[in-house]
Amino acid sequence: MKTLLRLKSSLQESVQDMLNGQMKMEAHSSSQYLAMSAWCHEQGLIETGEYFKKQAEEERTHMLKIYDYLIDMGGRALSPDVTDIQNDFTDLKAILEQYLEMEIGITESFNKMTDACIKAKDFQTVKFFEWFLTEQMEEEDAARRTLEIYELIGTELDGLFKIDHQIGKLKE
Ligand SMILES: [Fe+2]
Numbered sequence: 494m495k496t497l498l499r500l501k502s503s504l505q506e507s508v509q510d511m512l513n514g515q516m517k518m519e520a521h522s523s524s525q526y527l528a529m530s531a532w533c534h535e536q537g538l539i540e541t542g543e544y545f546k547k548q549a550e551e552e553r554t555h556m557l558k559i560y561d562y563l564i565d566m567g568g569r570a571l572s573p574d575v576t577d578i579q580n581d582f583t584d585l586k587a588i589l590e591q592y593l594e595m596e597i598g599i600t601e602s603f604n605k606m607t608d609a610c611i612k613a614k615d616f617q618t619v620k621f622f623e624w625f626l627t628e629q630m631e632e633e634d635a636a637r638r639t640l641e642i643y644e645l646i647g648t649e650l651d652g653l654f655k656i657d658h659q660i661g662k663l664k665e
């Protein structure tokens with residue numbers, strides 16, 4: 494099949510690779526949060542299960558935002574394959590700690606990419622990253638809050654039931 498000649502893209506190859514890498518990271522987060530959602534549902538923690546399902550949906554929209562940017566810039570977007578999804582967890586606390594760690598990892602990734610784009614003088618992509626940097630502040634804050642709720646209520650008596658309810662309220 495004859496390939497269409499594309500207009501030259503101003504997107505540098507190194508930036509394109511980074512953006513594809515970030516699409517993969519967002520897709521991984523989405524699948525990982527869905528696994529956490531399923532585990533919570535299995536444990537009867539239905540509110541937290543729904544909370545993580547919503548997080549999974551959000552991560553997918555992040556991935557698609559990068560996809561749209563790559564397409565709009567005349568670049569090449571690669572559909573990411575997602576591996577290394579953890580489906581078994583020791584307890585809810587382990588999930589919440591992993592959740593915060595993952596969000597901090599995403600923030601670090603955007604900081605690194607923004608720095609690289611400034612050095613490469615790709616100010617358009619720097620501007621594109623602004624939305625994500627603001628979003629990450631909220632994402633980290635939400636993750637930290639779930640851990641606080643866990644610590645404040647504790648797991649004595651009906652603690653887990655209360656924790657589940659309070660985490661569920663965060664998605665409203
Ligand atoms: Fe994200």
Ligand SMILES: [Fe+2]
Pocket residue numbers: 522552596599632
């Ligand atoms: Fe996130």
